[in-house]
Amino acid sequence: MSAEINRLLLLKSGGAQLLSYDTTFKLGDFYVSPILFRNILFRSNPVMPAMFMIHERKLKTTHDELMKIVAKELPCLVHGTQSVSMVTDEERGFVSIDEHLPKVCRFFCWNHIINSAKNWLKGHGATSAEVPVYVGNIRNLLHKDSYEQYELCLDEVKRNWSQPFLQYYMSEIHVKIEFASRWNLEKHGIYSPVSGVTNNQSEGFNSVLKRLQSWKKISIDTALLSLYHLHAYYRNEWQRGLAGLGEHRLKDEFLSASISLDEIEIMENISLEEIVKRINEGVDLSEHAEAHEFVETVSAESVDVSGTDIPATYLEDKNLRCTSSQADEKLNT
Numbered sequence: 001m002s003a004e005i006n007r008l009l010l011l012k013s014g015g016a017q018l019l020s021y022d023t024t025f026k027l028g029d030f031y032v033s034p035i036l037f038r039n040i041l042f043r044s045n046p047v048m049p050a051m052f053m054i055h056e057r058k059l060k061t062t063h064d065e066l067m068k069i070v071a072k073e074l075p076c077l078v079h080g081t082q083s084v085s086m087v088t089d090e091e092r093g094f095v096s097i098d099e100h101l102p103k104v105c106r107f108f109c110w111n112h113i114i115n116s117a118k119n120w121l122k123g124h125g126a127t128s129a130e131v132p133v134y135v136g137n138i139r140n141l142l143h144k145d146s147y148e149q150y151e152l153c154l155d156e157v158k159r160n161w162s163q164p165f166l167q168y169y170m171s172e173i174h175v176k177i178e179f180a181s182r183w184n185l186e187k188h189g190i191y192s193p194v195s196g197v198t199n200n201q202s203e204g205f206n207s208v209l210k211r212l213q214s215w216k217k218i219s220i221d222t223a224l225l226s227l228y229h230l231h232a233y234y235r236n237e238w239q240r241g242l243a244g245l246g247e248h249r250l251k252d253e254f255l256s257a258s259i260s261l262d263e264i265e266i267m268e269n270i271s272l273e274e275i276v277k278r279i280n281e282g283v284d285l286s287e288h289a290e291a292h293e294f295v296e297t298v299s300a301e302s303v304d305v306s307g308t309d310i311p312a313t314y315l316e317d318k319n320l321r322c323t324s325s326q327a328d329e330k331l332n333t
Helices: 002-010 060-073 092-100 110-123 130-142 147-160 163-172 174-179 182-187 203-213 220-242 252-257 272-280 327-332
Strands: 019-021 025-027 030-038 047-055 084-088 104-108 293-297 319-323
Touching (some): 002 030, 025 203, 030 220, 047 060, 047 203, 060 092, 084 092, 092 104, 104 110, 104 174, 110 130, 110 163, 130 147, 163 174, 203 220
Parallel strands (some): 019 084, 084 104
Antiparallel strands (some): 019 030, 025 030
């Protein structure tokens, strides 16, 4: 899948492409950090996972190891002809991205900026009435469309700030404004008038990880199998979309990327709904990796497979079928 993602990142996206890297998902005693991308071949620009890292500590050396792999698997982020935007939080260890991926242009997530400011305010005695005022000021500053407008607004609002908060803002936000400002986000085509830019790109993807987080105790085997099925699900949706099946439809300019039904490559997987269902039921996926058959429903239109070589087990009654019987074998090889 890395080769396909690398080719995708080579496309001139007009700002549609946005990578994100988030380390906020803590599962038991370890973290799960996904790198997500937008599949700009499709009209809805669906967000999909490129890679995951499971790690115990948030250290620069940890991120170094992942970024070395990313540099190898996605060489366009090292030697490409264009930069690719990525949104992250302000974790210090993320300088690894800048060191190993010179073609990545990194920006800071507005949600993290706001949440960090809230935590600081609450920790320094701000009242419940004061917090939204300060937060509103920060949002207004981030939304300014030029540095000149930003400076004018800052000069005005800081008159009403406490001295400690002014010092916090100048040292923690102002010095990094170029990595979060509207005017720079707009240059790269990734500014949202509603939310600026955030690394919360995929609600569906995040919901599964948050369900995993709800488990007080989770084995690394269960986490690994869940991530395997999650990755496989999105890859299968990509394949189905290329063949005109499922939710995703190719953009007109990328219709040449379409494939025929007999070219579909399906990975054994459990659907997102099934993953969530099993998590809700407290089912340990590591204990249930034996042969199962799950149905991925294809879009409602009629599917004509006459004259194709696609296996009969893949298409039946307009359903695309695949099994997860080899999931544990793949993870243990």
